[in-house]
Amino acid sequence: MTPQLALIVSRFLFDSAALGLWGASFYLSTCVHYDLTSYIEPRLHRWRIAAVALLCATTIVSLPLQAAAIGDGWLDAVSPTVLDAVLFSTNNGTAWLAQIGLVLCLAVSWLVEPRKRLYVHTLCAGLLLATLSITGHAAMNDAGLRTLHRLNDVAHVLCGGAWLGALVPVILLLRLLGDARWQEKARKALMRFSTIGHLAVAAVVISGATNTLLVVGDLPTDWSQPYQLLLGVKIILVSAMIVLALVNRYVLVPRLASTSAPALLKRLTWFEIALGLSVVGLVAVFGTLAPTA
Ligand code: HEM
Numbered sequence: 001m002t003p004q005l006a007l008i009v010s011r012f013l014f015d016s017a018a019l020g021l022w023g024a025s026f027y028l029s030t031c032v033h034y035d036l037t038s039y040i041e042p043r044l045h046r047w048r049i050a051a052v053a054l055l056c057a058t059t060i061v062s063l064p065l066q067a068a069a070i071g072d073g074w075l076d077a078v079s080p081t082v083l084d085a086v087l088f089s090t091n092n093g094t095a096w097l098a099q100i101g102l103v104l105c106l107a108v109s110w111l112v113e114p115r116k117r118l119y120v121h122t123l124c125a126g127l128l129l130a131t132l133s134i135t136g137h138a139a140m141n142d143a144g145l146r147t148l149h150r151l152n153d154v155a156h157v158l159c160g161g162a163w164l165g166a167l168v169p170v171i172l173l174l175r176l177l178g179d180a181r182w183q184e185k186a187r188k189a190l191m192r193f194s195t196i197g198h199l200a201v202a203a204v205v206i207s208g209a210t211n212t213l214l215v216v217g218d219l220p221t222d223w224s225q226p227y228q229l230l231l232g233v234k235i236i237l238v239s240a241m242i243v244l245a246l247v248n249r250y251v252l253v254p255r256l257a258s259t260s261a262p263a264l265l266k267r268l269t270w271f272e273i274a275l276g277l278s279v280v281g282l283v284a285v286f287g288t289l290a291p292t293a
Helices: 003-031 034-070 074-078 080-089 091-107 114-135 143-164 167-178 183-215 226-255 261-286
Strands: none
Touching: 003 034, 003 114, 003 143, 003 167, 003 183, 003 261, 034 074, 034 080, 034 091, 034 114, 034 167, 034 183, 074 080, 080 091, 091 114, 114 143, 143 183, 143 261, 167 183, 167 261, 183 226, 226 261
16 A cells, blocks of 8 residues: 555545544534434444544554655655654644644543533534644635635534534434324424534535635646545535435424434435545545646
């Protein structure tokens, strides 16, 4: 495996874990009743540990991977000179220092009680996503525009995560619609997801289109350019996710009393998650490419 490919795999795992941890924690800490959150948290425990472990591992390896990818291959992954240069003279180094501090907070978050841990996860995962703006293509722009582009990047990943990351707790809540103890609280939490979901989808599309115009300068129609091809495929997949989300919300949710709708809704929500992970996979690749060859 080349250092470049290893770096793409590490970016994909980092982005997926950060989007998932931020989105689930933000949704549970803002939209779900405390009792219900405490009831479903044990079912999310292994997901949380896996997400935090992935964030720790991918952050630790990302610096040597950057060194190997920027340098002359795997040997530079352990070269003190190249590591020093990447750490102290590149945006990747600045982002890495912030990421190491944040994943350390996540690693020790198990020392605090569950409610506080939820807030620590929300804050740290949100800030980890924000560090992506330090290394993205926003750096190509001049000072003023660079700041605006980075703020747009931050809004983009937080809204993408608020949509995608909330889908796992949503599936758990769908299962509780048949449980008389939790039915009312679960229904309220799902309606709140529907509200923030509409806002998050609108914001991720607007910020994505802004990103596209700032990076490509036009619609990504030149598919001879790998960056534009992959971005174009990403936009098609996100369009499919939006159609799926609308079918879930306006066709299946009103029919939840029927026998087949709840099971179909759960299956389509898992499919929405799978499409979302493919979207993150695409951006993990094209984020490392030059927008125009
Ligand atoms: C579910 C919806 C979406 C998710 C989860 C998502 C996720 C992401 C992530 C994680 C990044 C940052 C990657 C990094 O810097 O490592 C990113 C960047 C980007 N996204 Fe999205 N995105 C979504 C929708 C869209 C849409 C609809 C568009 C276009 C209309 C778009 C266009 C872009 C562009 C142009 C970048 C900048 C990449 C660069 O720096 O070169 N995204 N997206």
